[in-house]
Amino acid sequence: MTPLTATHRSRTLVYFICWLSLIADGYDLYVYGTTLPALIGQDPFNITAAQAGTVGSLALVGMLIGSLVVGMLTDKLGRRKILIGSVVLFSVFMLVCAFAPTWEIFAAARFIACFGVGGLLPTAVALANEFALPERKSLTLGIVLTGPALGTVIASLSSMLLIETYSFRPVYAIGSFGLIAAALAWKYLPESPAFLANAGRSAQAAQVCAAYGLNPPAPTHAAVSTAEQLNPTRRLFGAELRARSMRIWVVTLLSMLTMFGVSTWLPQIMRNAGYGLGSSVSFLLAYSIGAMLGTVIASMIGQRIGVKPLVVFGFSTAAIALMLMTFNPPTALMMLLVALTGFGGMGTQNQINDYIAQFYPASIRATGLGWALAIGRLGAIAGPTYGALIIATGTGVAGAAIAFAVPAVFGALIMLSLPRVKPGAPAPTSSDAAGAVPAPAPSPTLPTSK
Template identity: 35%
Template sequence: MTIDHAGSERARTRLALTVLALCWFAILCDGLDTFVYGAVLPRMLADPTLGMSPGAAGTVGSVATLGMLIGALAAGPIADRLGRRTAIVAGVALFSIASLACAVAPSVEVFAAARGVAGLGLGGLIPTAISMVMEYAPRGRANLMVASLMTAHQAGGILAPGLSMLFLDSRGWRFLFLLGGLPLILAVPLMLKFLPESMGYLLARGRVADAEALARSRGVAVADFVTAPTGRGGASSTTAHRIRLLFTGSRAITTPALWTASFAGLLLVYGVATWLPVMMRSTGYELGSALSFLLVINLGGIAGMLIAGQVADRVGPIPTALVWFALTAIGIAALSVQMPLAATYAVVFATGVWLFSAQTMVYAGAAAHSEADFRATAVGLTSGIGRFGAVFGPWLGGVLVASGTPRWGFGAFAVAALLAVAALVVVFVTDRVGSRATTSSVRERVSL
C-alpha cells in the first residue's frame, strides 16, 4: 500500500494527537490522585470515624509515594515485556480500583494499603506515557508534545482542590475518592479502543506483521517509526554497563549531583502537594482559602512548564533549574508570613511557576548529560532516586504537624530547595570546567 507523503504526515499528526489526548487524560488522573489527598486531608483529620492522626497522615502520604517508587522502577520491564499500551491501561485500571477502595476504607490501615496500591498503578504512568508521546510525535515536535503532556499533572492539581471546594462540605472526603474510580469507566474503554501499541515495541519484539497492520489502519508508514541504532552498546549492552557509563569522566560528579537535585525537587513537589492546605491554615487562613492556594499553585505550574521550556532552550536546563529552585526557596519562605490575600495569591502562583518546572528541568538536565545509548537509564534512575524524596516529603510534613509546628514546614521545604540549588551549582561548575578544558585542548591542538 502506497501512502503519499502529505497524507502520511496528516495521518501521523492525527495519530499523535490521539495518543497525546489519551495519555494526557491518564496523567491528569495521576495529578488528581497526587493532589486530592492534600486537598481533603484537613477534613480527614477531623473525621472521628477514620481516626487519623497527623503522624499517621504523613505516613499514609509516604506509603502512596513508596508505591509510586516501586511502580516507577517496575514500569520499564513491564512495558518492555507486555507493551506500553498494556502498561498504561493496566496502571489506570489499578489506581482507579484502589481509589474506590479508599472511598470505602473503614480504617487508616485499609486506607493506607489502598493508597499504596494506587501508587503502584500511578508510578509508571509518566515515564511510559512520555515514551509513547515522543514516539508518535510529528517530526520536530517531540519536546512540544511532551511539554503539553506534562501540563496534565498540574491540571490534575487544579482539579483536586476545585472538586474539593465543590463537594467536600456537602458530600464529604470519601466522595472525592469515589470520583477517582471514574477513569475505570471512562478512560480504560477509550484506551482499549483508540490507543495504539508502541510501534517500537512491536518491531523490537519481532512483530513486524502487527506493526504493518497498525500502520495501515492509521494511514502511516512503519518506516516513520524506525530509528537507527546509535552504535556503542545500544540494546545489547547490559543494565550494569549503562549504569557504569553514568559515572565515567565528569559524570562521576554530575550524576550524583543530579540525583540529589531530583531527590530534593520531588521532596518539595510531594511535600507541598500534601501539606500546603494544612500549613496555610496554620498561618491563619480559612480552609476554603487554603484549598484555593493549592489550585493557584498548580495554575502557576502549568504556566511554568511553558516558560521554563522556552528559557531552557536559550540558556540550558541546568541554569534554568538552578535559578528556578532558588526562586522556589524564596517563595516558600515568604509564605510563612501572613500577607494581604492578594499578595499571598501572587506568591503562591509564582512559587508554582518555579517549583514544578524546576523538577522537570532536572530530568532535561539528566538527558543532556547522557548519550543516546544510556539516556533512558540516566533519566530513569534520576526519576527513581527522586521518588525517595517523594516518600520523605509527606512524612516530614506529617512529623512537623504532629509536633505542633506546621509552620516549620515552610522552612524545611525552603531548605530542600536550597539543597537542589547547591547540587545544581556543582553540575553547573563541573560543566563550565569541562567546557574550558575542552576549549583549551582544542586550541593547543590547533597551535601545534
C-alpha cells in the first residue's frame, strides 16, 4: 500500500466520523418537527400548538448556548473531546425523550439534547475543514454537511413508518444511534493539529500532520498579540474582524430563521392544508432530500467559483420557491418546490458553514463558527414561534410561504456585501480576513471584495 493510499484512507475515516456524527445531529434536531402531528392534541401529552412552538424555541435556546459555549471551549480543550462529549450528550437525552412520562420532563430533556446538538456542528466542520485537501475543501465539507440533511431524511422515514402505529416514542429512541459515532470517534478520531500547535504541543501536531499528510499549521500572524493568541474570542471581536463577523452573524440568523421555521412546521402546515399524516411528513422528506442533493451539487460548483455565489443563489431559490407555493400548485409540483426550499434553506446554511470555515484562520475557526451559529440560533429560536403565529392567522400555506420568503430575500442581500473566499485557498490570517492593507505583493489567500 502506498503512503498516498494510506493517507487518503486516514482522511476518509475522519470525514466519515464527522459525517456520521452530523447524521445523528440532524436526526435528533429535526425529529421534533416530524413528530409534532403525533404530539399536538394526542395522548399522552395532549399539548397545544402554542406549547409545541414554545418548547421548540426553548430547545433551540439550548442550541444557542451549546454553540456559544462549546464553540469557545473547542479551541481551548480540543476538538476531539468536544465532538465526543456533544454526541454522547444529545444521544443519551434522546433516550430520555423517548421514555419521558410527562411533557415537562420531555421538554427538559429536549433542551439538554439540543445543547449537545448545538455544540457539535462547529466542531465537526472545523475538523473536516482542517483535514480536507485544499483543492477539495468545499466538496469535502459539502459531503460531510449532507449529514444533517440525511439525518432529517431518516427522521422523516422513521416517523412515517412508526408514528401511526407506535406513536412518537420509538422515533426518539432511534436517535440514540449517535452513540455509535461517539465510540468510533473515541477510538479513531485524531486531535486537531491547529489546536495542538496553539496549545504548545508542536511535536504531537507534527506527528498528526505526518500521519495524515497535512501541511504543518501556519504560525499565528505576527500582528496578533500573545493575549489574543490565548483568547480566540478576543481575536474574533477585534477591530479587524468585527464588522464582517457581524454581517456573517446576521446572514446566519436569517438563514436559520427560515430553515428552522419551515422544517419545524412544514408537516403541520401541510396537514392543516388537508394532507394526511403520512403525506404531510413526506413533504419534510422532500425538503431534506432537496437539501442533501443541493448541498452536494452546490459544493461541487462552489469548489470552482467560490462559496459566496452559492449562498446568494440558495437564498434566492428559497424565496422564489416559497412565493410559487402561494399559487397552491398540484401535489407533485408542490413537492418539487418544497425540495427547492430545502436546498435554499438547509442547503444554504451548509454553504454558509463552509464559507465561515474558509473565512476564519484555523486557530479561531471553531470559535468563529461557534459564535456565528450561536447568533444564528436567535433566528432558529424565533423560527418555531414565528411559524406558530403564522399558523394561528389561518392563512395556510400561502401565508407561511410569504412569511418565510422575506428573511431569505434579506439574507441574499446582506451576503452580497461580504467578501469572497477563494476556492481551495488556505484560510486567511486575521489581517487578511479583515481586509487589512496588503503588502505590495498581494497575499494569495486574501479574500476579494466582490
